Amino acid sequence: MIVAATASPDYYFPATASLIGSDIGAGKAAGYDLSAACTGFIYALAQGYAQIASGMADTVLVVGAEVFSRLLDWSDRSTCILFGDGAGAVVLGRNGTTTGLLGFDLGSDGEGAGLLSVPAAGNAPSKGEAPYVQMNGPEVYKFATHVVVESALRCLDAAGLTVEDVDLFLPHQANQRIIDHAARRLGIPEDRVFGNVAQYGNTSAASIPLALDEAYRGGDVNAGDTILMVGFGGGLAWGSCVMEWTKER
Numbered sequence: 001m002i003v004a005a006t007a008s009p010d011y012y013f014p015a016t017a018s019l020i021g022s023d024i025g026a027g028k029a030a031g032y033d034l035s036a037a038c039t040g041f042i043y044a045l046a047q048g049y050a051q052i053a054s055g056m057a058d059t060v061l062v063v064g065a066e067v068f069s070r071l072l073d074w075s076d077r078s079t080c081i082l083f084g085d086g087a088g089a090v091v092l093g094r095n096g097t098t099t100g101l102l103g104f105d106l107g108s109d110g111e112g113a114g115l116l117s118v119p120a121a122g123n124a125p126s127k128g129e130a131p132y133v134q135m136n137g138p139e140v141y142k143f144a145t146h147v148v149v150e151s152a153l154r155c156l157d158a159a160g161l162t163v164e165d166v167d168l169f170l171p172h173q174a175n176q177r178i179i180d181h182a183a184r185r186l187g188i189p190e191d192r193v194f195g196n197v198a199q200y201g202n203t204s205a206a207s208i209p210l211a212l213d214e215a216y217r218g219g220d221v222n223a224g225d226t227i228l229m230v231g232f233g234g235g236l237a238w239g240s241c242v243m244e245w246t247k248e249r
Contacts, residue, residue: 005040038233088209
C-alpha cells in the first residue's frame with residue numbers, strides 16, 4: 001500500500017499515490033492521498049501503522065510531498081518567504097516486536113480552519129479569493145505553541161513514556177521560534193532537538209520525513225533511540241507520534 005500526504009497534488013485525481021506506484025514499479029499496490037496539510041505525514045504514518053496492525057497490508061510506503069511554490073502569492077511577503085517545496089518517504093513493515101511505532105495522538109479543530117487555508121481553484125472566484133495560501137500568522141503561532149506541547153505529552157503518556165525518555169525531538173519545521181518554545185516548555189535540551197527549517201523553509205507534509213532522513217544520515221538517530229515527532233498546521237490539525245528507531249546503521 002502507498003499513502004501519500006499532500007496538500008499540493010498535481011491532480012485532484014488520479015491520486016498522487018497511484019502515480020508514485022506506477023513510477024516505482026508498484027502499479028498494483030493500493031494507493032490513496034491524504035490531505036491534512038502540515039500534519040499530513042503524521043496522519044499518513046498513523047494510517048500506514050493501522051493498515052499493518054489490522055493485517056490489511058504487510059508493507060506500506062508513506063510519502064509526504066509538497067509543491068507549495070505554486071500555491072503562494074509572491075506579492076504577499078509575509079507568507080511566501082516561509083514555505084518551500086520538498087518530498088520525503090518512509091517504508092513501514094511488520095517487525096514482530098514491540099519496538100517501532102509506539103503511539104499516536106491526532107486531532108483537529110475546524111473552528112480555526114480560516115486561519116490557514118488555500119481556497120480550491122474552482123471555488124475561489126465565487127468567494128472573491130485567489131487560490132493561494134492565506135494565513136493569520138499571529139493566531140497560527142498561538143495555536144502551534146500550545147498544541148505542540150499538549151499533543152506531545154498526550155502521545156508520550158499513551159506510550160507509557162516521559163519527556164526524559166526522548167532521545168530526539170523532531171517537530172514539523174514551520175518556524176524556529178515555535179520549535180524553540182515547544183522544546184523549552186517540554187524541557188528538552190537543545191542538543192536533543194532537530195531543526196532544518198533555516199535550510200528549506202516550511203515544506204508542509206514533507207518536513208518531518210525530510211528532517212528524519214537528515215537526522216539519520218547525520219548520525220543523530222541510532223537503533224534503540226526514542227524519537228518524538230509532532231506535526232501541526234492547517235485544519236487546524238495536529239498529530240504526534242513516538243517511536244523506537246529500529247534500523248541498524
